[in-house]
Amino acid sequence: MEEKHLRTTVLLEALPYIRKFYGQTMVIKCGGKLLDNERLKENFAQDIVLLKFVGIKPVVIHGGGPQVTQLMERLGKKVEFEGGLRKTDKETLDIAEMVLGKINKDLVNLLHRLGGKAVGLSGKDGHMIKAKKIPGELGLVGEIEKVDTGLLEILEKEGFIPVISPLGVDEDGQTLNINADEVAGKIAASIKALKLIYLTDIPGIFADPSNPSTLISTLNSQDAEKLLEEGKIKGGMIPKVKASLRALKEGVEKVHIINGLLPHSLLLEIFTDKGIGTEIVH
Amino acid sequence: MEEKHLRTTVLLEALPYIRKFYGQTMVIKCGGKLLDNERLKENFAQDIVLLKFVGIKPVVIHGGGPQVTQLMERLGKKVEFEGGLRKTDKETLDIAEMVLGKINKDLVNLLHRLGGKAVGLSGKDGHMIKAKKIPGELGLVGEIEKVDTGLLEILEKEGFIPVISPLGVDEDGQTLNINADEVAGKIAASIKALKLIYLTDIPGIFADPSNPSTLISTLNSQDAEKLLEEGKIKGGMIPKVKASLRALKEGVEKVHIINGLLPHSLLLEIFTDKGIGTEIVH
Amino acid sequence: MEEKHLRTTVLLEALPYIRKFYGQTMVIKCGGKLLDNERLKENFAQDIVLLKFVGIKPVVIHGGGPQVTQLMERLGKKVEFEGGLRKTDKETLDIAEMVLGKINKDLVNLLHRLGGKAVGLSGKDGHMIKAKKIPGELGLVGEIEKVDTGLLEILEKEGFIPVISPLGVDEDGQTLNINADEVAGKIAASIKALKLIYLTDIPGIFADPSNPSTLISTLNSQDAEKLLEEGKIKGGMIPKVKASLRALKEGVEKVHIINGLLPHSLLLEIFTDKGIGTEIVH
Amino acid sequence: MEEKHLRTTVLLEALPYIRKFYGQTMVIKCGGKLLDNERLKENFAQDIVLLKFVGIKPVVIHGGGPQVTQLMERLGKKVEFEGGLRKTDKETLDIAEMVLGKINKDLVNLLHRLGGKAVGLSGKDGHMIKAKKIPGELGLVGEIEKVDTGLLEILEKEGFIPVISPLGVDEDGQTLNINADEVAGKIAASIKALKLIYLTDIPGIFADPSNPSTLISTLNSQDAEKLLEEGKIKGGMIPKVKASLRALKEGVEKVHIINGLLPHSLLLEIFTDKGIGTEIVH
Amino acid sequence: MEEKHLRTTVLLEALPYIRKFYGQTMVIKCGGKLLDNERLKENFAQDIVLLKFVGIKPVVIHGGGPQVTQLMERLGKKVEFEGGLRKTDKETLDIAEMVLGKINKDLVNLLHRLGGKAVGLSGKDGHMIKAKKIPGELGLVGEIEKVDTGLLEILEKEGFIPVISPLGVDEDGQTLNINADEVAGKIAASIKALKLIYLTDIPGIFADPSNPSTLISTLNSQDAEKLLEEGKIKGGMIPKVKASLRALKEGVEKVHIINGLLPHSLLLEIFTDKGIGTEIVH
Amino acid sequence: MEEKHLRTTVLLEALPYIRKFYGQTMVIKCGGKLLDNERLKENFAQDIVLLKFVGIKPVVIHGGGPQVTQLMERLGKKVEFEGGLRKTDKETLDIAEMVLGKINKDLVNLLHRLGGKAVGLSGKDGHMIKAKKIPGELGLVGEIEKVDTGLLEILEKEGFIPVISPLGVDEDGQTLNINADEVAGKIAASIKALKLIYLTDIPGIFADPSNPSTLISTLNSQDAEKLLEEGKIKGGMIPKVKASLRALKEGVEKVHIINGLLPHSLLLEIFTDKGIGTEIVH
Secondary structure, X not given: OHHHHHHHHHHHHHHHHHHHHOOOEEEEEEOHHHHOOHHHHHHHHHHHHHHHHOOOEEEEEEOOHHHHHHHHHHOOOOOOEEOOEEOEOHHHHHHHHHHHHHHHHHHHHHHXXXXXXXXXXXXXXXXXXXXXXXXXXXXXXXXXXXXXXXHHHHHHHOOOEEEEEOEEEOOOOOEEEOOHHHHHHHHXXXXXXXXXXXXXXXXXXEOOOXXXXXXXXXXEHHHHHHHHHOOOOOOOXXXXXXXXXXXXXXXXXXXXXXXXXXXXXXHHXXXXXXXXXXXXXX | OHHHHHHHHHHHHHHHHHHHHOOOEEXXXXXXXXXXXXXXXHHHHHHHHHHHHOOOEEEEEEOOHXXXXXXXXXXXXXXXXXXXXXXXXXXXXXXXXXXXXXXXXXXXXXXXXXXXXXXXXXXXXHHOEEEEEOOOXXXXXXXXXXXXXXXXXXXHHXXXXXXXXXXXXXXXXXXXXXXXXXXXXHHHHHOOOOEEEEEEOOOOOEOOOOOHHHEOOEEEHHHHHHHHHOOOOOOOHHHHHHHHHHXXXXXXXXXXXXXXXXXXXXXXXXXXXXXXXXXXXX | OHHHHHHXXXXXXXXXXXXXXXXXXXXXXXXXXXXXXXXXXXXHHHHHHHHHHOOOEEEEEEOOHHHHHHHHHHOOOOOOEEOOEEOEOHHHHHHHHHHHHHXXXXXXXXXXXXXXXXXXXXXXXXXXXXXXXXXXXXXOEEEEEEEOOHHHHHHHHOOOEEEEEOEEEOOOOOEEEOOHHHHHHHHHHHOOOOEEEEEEOOOOOEOOOOOHHHEOOEEEHHHHHHHHHOOOOOOOHHHHHHHHHHHHHOOOOEEEEEEOOOOOHHHHHHHOOOOOOEEEEO | OHHHHHHHHHHHHHHHHHHHHOOOEEEEEEOHHHHOOHHHHHHHHHHHXXXXXXXXXXXXXXXXXXXXXXXXXXXXXOOOEEOOEEOEOHHHHHHHHHHHHHHHHHHHHHXXXXXXXXXXXXXXXXXXXXXXXXXXXXXOEEEEEEEOOHHHHHHHHOOOEEEEEOEEEOOOOOEEEOOHHHHHHHHHHHOOOOEEEEEEOOOOOEOOOOOHHHEOOEEEHHHHHHHHHOOOOOOOHHHHHHXXXXXHHOOOOEEEEEEOOXXXXXXXXXXXOOOOOEEEEO | OHHHHHHHHHHHHHHHHHHHHOOOEEEEEEOHHHHOOHHHHHHHHHHHHHHHHOOOEEEEEEOOXXXXXXXXXXXXXXXXXXXXXXXXXXXXXHHHHHHHHHHHHHHHXXXXXXXXOEEEEEOOHHHOEEEEEOXXXXXXXXXXXXXXXXXXXXXXXXXXXXXXXXXXXXXXXXXXXXXXXXXHHHHHHXXXXXEEEEEEOOOOOEOOOOOHHHEOOEEEHHHHXXXXXXXXXXXXXXXXXXXXXXXXXXXXXXXXXXXXXXXXXXXXXXXXXXXXXXXXXX | OHHHHHHHHHHHHHHHHHHHHOOOEEEEEEOHXXXXXXXXXXXXXXXXXXXXXXXXXXXXXXXXXXXXXXXXXXXXXXXXXXXXXXXXXXXXXXXXXXXXXXXXXXXXXXXXXXXXXXXXXXXXXXHOEEEEEOOOOOEOEEEEEEEOOHHHHXXXXXXXXXXXXXXXXXXXXXXXXXXHHHHHHHHHHHOOOOEEEEEEOOOOOEOOOOOHHHEOOEEEHHHHHHHHHOOOOOOOHHHHHHHHHHHHHOOOOEEEEEEOOOOOHXXXXXXOOOOOOEEEEO
């Protein structure tokens, strides 16, 4: 009896959130490191399918950095980064495309196995992501100029979960490697998502990164901008925060940066009162 | 942490059921006695709204027997039953219509308050329930000849929960009082519902009604028919079982008779493995 | 031969009106007193069905004052009015809801018998009428804040005639009794009706209510406002004229106040040149 | 008062017919002789527009025999008939097409002036009427093989009244002159019309054509066939009756042959109890 | 092999034009003189059908001047022009309507024979072309006031090629003869055509009409206006250029005046790089 | 002038084919070897885009054998075939997925650059290709059980060209490598394609493979079956012919096996009279 009571209580406590988010789009970015762990990947896919069934429209962006590095090394390629972005020559790009493509379709497959319907896309499909090369020495790395959401809208309308690799094309049709955090932010803004959620491997943003007790639970745009300027945001968190600020400015209501190592943190964030990790609001 | 874990576990355990029932119609009949209790009524309405938000299409049929009797007594009318059906003269019918109409719109209002969208109908609206008078001394009491589901389909498509009073019209336009269990069964069959669920004030069907430990959890059509013939099914359970058998024969997959006095028994039945009460299958 | 000639003449003389009103919405309010007379009620329903078949979209609002009073008296409740509005305690509201619900579904049934398709609603269905309590001693009596026309539009599109009881809900979900004339006016404005027509039991507005030869056939908004201020408009005509003025201001083209005691006065008003009763224009 | 009473009575007496025919298609053929009289043509067009506005979908087929003969004579062509059909050489066909085209667009224009929306077609438009040459000496005269109703359905759906000239094309694209009565019958059957109505210049079919008191008001298929065999049906009535019999066999419910010289006979036929002229039923 | 190579080359060279014009509307006016030549008429119809199949939406306007003159002469009517426009009394208008109607439906038939789907219209159908009489002595000659494109849009959506005769109606329903070049220009502007193309019997506009080597291949609006003012544009070219200037001002992108005597000049203009004849741009 | 004449002639000669194939689906399989040649790949993509623009709906299946072998060798994996199918262990499958994914998205990109709209899929997307493991020693190699065409239909309706990698999933969600010729055949049958076209690196089927002058231009099912039985069909041609026979049996009208080394052989096959390569009919 007790257990039954608990179950219905949990379901009913989720109701206000289900109601509030019904029919809304959420863009969720999952880092490559998390996808390398079978259990976390399966947790993540379960959460996405649940979101879909309670009326939320998830759009998934995935990374694949560690996996790309791994194949490069196996093939004897030198791996170099500059400012957090991978130096990408023609061969590196080929490797990245292959690896991301595989991660992408694997995730699609997993979502199906768990009862969802998904389609795996890169920014090349439907020429969805128009980009231009970043000036400098990075090689075939781009920044986004425009997202064409036509294909996403069709797939959403038909009940598919779009799963997107971070690749774009420039106006000559040259494929470009793009930071997945930026892709998530731009797509969230273009498709008028309610939320943009980054699943990463740390608990969120810290006032003092060296002090785990300084996790910031809510941050507004100005404060985030200040932290950036002051250099308090570091490494892989930089593109996340930059992309978040742009997305908020372009209409996304809230950004969440949460710990993907915590099982089902996505559900906890969406269906409980307090939330976890750091949220950034306008 | 523990509690968080539990929450996500409950949500994820519901996923297979959500997936299985997504887009399916369920006809749920709630007896008048349960609706007389404010807390149970609110529980029931919460459950219905939750079903709606996780993609199930509930159609609600309500009774109102005790409430009709009460107003009849206040107005000095004599209350008579025959074979479980109320003897209904013109004035009794007027009273029943008034009382059922009020219960109906109150339930509609409650569903809205909890975040749903509902429309209250009787079998007269869109001439949904065509009936004919039952021969004999019962007066203006009918049995259903045909259900026109056009209006229900429109409302379902537009996201409304239909809430239905058990009244019909004969071919001359005469209103007739109809047993709510029969209405639920016929509508379930006509609208091709997956499940027909009776929320009542007892735990289900007993092999030996005098012995509470003899609750039958699953019953097939033949056995149910036999119990009926043997007179082991009594009172208000008779029309429920008769309507169930007809509904199963006309394509409904499963019928559940469950204890509405148990809070949120509807959710427990739909979202847990073992179910509660008695289920009848073809 | 002569008679045949006449028939075709009448039909053809109606053609310009049919053409003019084709596809237009008209909100028609019929008072409770008229609905107490079987012949007048049937006349009224016939007219509504004819309107529907010649391409007009009627929306019906009904009253029920006398019938409510009658049941209150039978149940031994004291009946009190203040400023033309009924003092409404919890029990009175229950009685009003029951009585209005019955009148409503009876009218729906009658429209069906005459070949129409109708659905009976109160302001609770689809939370159509949002109201707030009128400050003071009236009790559970409201004035309208907002009409949500979504449900009406769906029903109109699908060919149903909506029949509406004058009840609303406040933001806490409390049901409120609302003057039916006000409901008609607000709905006419919200649904962008071409005409708002009050069927009442007097011939229209009189310059001198004590002198039957002073019926005013056309009145503009200013003059109507002046008559109101000068106290020349009395009793039940006050809410009608107030609601008319608001409806005209919010875009309804014309309001008609006509004598429902005259058989088929609705058809005469709509399909003949001169019209009857009093019309109010902006 | 009296006159008012009469008006509403006529409108209400039409209601059952309006209801019965609502949404139904009627194919109406109007002979060339009637269209030569300005008053009758206008009467006819008024009736068609009224039908449209009360929810009937009229499809108009027109003739033009006298007008073709007239232009042929002006141009010095010899006019010859054989078995009621015009001998049609290339030049005669050119003249017929020109004359029919003008009558067609004039009727379209008139329907618009009276408030309708119409489109003028010949059997060439959308290659609607596929025909083959009748063997023998008639020249470019055809009989229908197939009607493609696609274009008619589009126009009906969009609210246009199709007005059709009796011309077809054979499989080589050769235009052929076709008897308008046959065209009306074939189109009625193809578009699943409820009624096929011939407006002609005599009162109907007579048991004894020489005796005006022998007008037959209802005729079944067998009897009509017998009259044909016995040679009791003569001249221009022959193709009408033949086309009627085929149309009835292919699913048209009723055929009416009525006197178009009588003003508004179309309305009388459709909206009164007894009807006029001769009706043929299966 | 060589020939094969050539074929694919031609098809592939057309691809950029096919892509560019895909889904675009082009209004093409073909003069009566060209339609008098069977071979040119067939060439023209082939080109139109090809345009349709490669995704362009052609709207055809045709003239018929020589054919009207011919029938007038046969019927002994005096033919008079004033300022390039035909003096049009009632009888002349009747003749023009008959002749244009025949040309119109012949062209429809030809398009079908070549695999297209077409519908022949005049400005009377759907009251598409609203005009008013030109003041002066011309008689029943009009200038366009408004084009109602509703019918055209329906036909385009359903895959039909509209073929239009240059006739309009004034507000009293009087038919008026209208210059076909003006009709083409107005329809092009109203339906937001990308191109307006005049197929005529001369190569284009000449700087010096007496010197064939002075053909102007591109002209902008101002220069065209200057040529008009200086009287360098003469005869039938005047209404073409005037209509072109108006069409360009109202949003048409380009006007082409090309030589219809050259076989398939329409295809050459649309699918080759240099184009032929004279193009006028804003 | 001559050249212009030629151009229009070629375009017009293509018209009957364009007309005949308008709106039809064609499944086109392009082998991995051809896609390794930049010029042939671009030719192929141009042809596909042209097909799309003239109203044909192409579905592209691609191979990638040589490219898979190449990466396997670079990674030091042993390459083994058995009966024309690649032995596929887990790592081989990973490599195949990566390589096929890259070829797939490159082709999508190229189609876009040439003006088309494309989406790259594998059989995992929308769980389109359900397969089961082939018994034996091949490892993760499957044969198709069922094609779910839902996603393809959505993409076709929205104007996208689907580009498909030959991978499927079994009922446990295990990815399986599938022969691309089989994929093409099954998809052609499932989507009710008019034609199935194999672009390969030889001219077609030879009666005597050792004698180039024995190319068979048309072959019926029985004869093809006989050639198979007699062992006259060898190597990579075996799965093509087997898949063709199945596709023909399941409703595809014609299969073409043509030489993809010949530039634009696809256009030649579709838009010329004689065709090239070998066609197989039922």
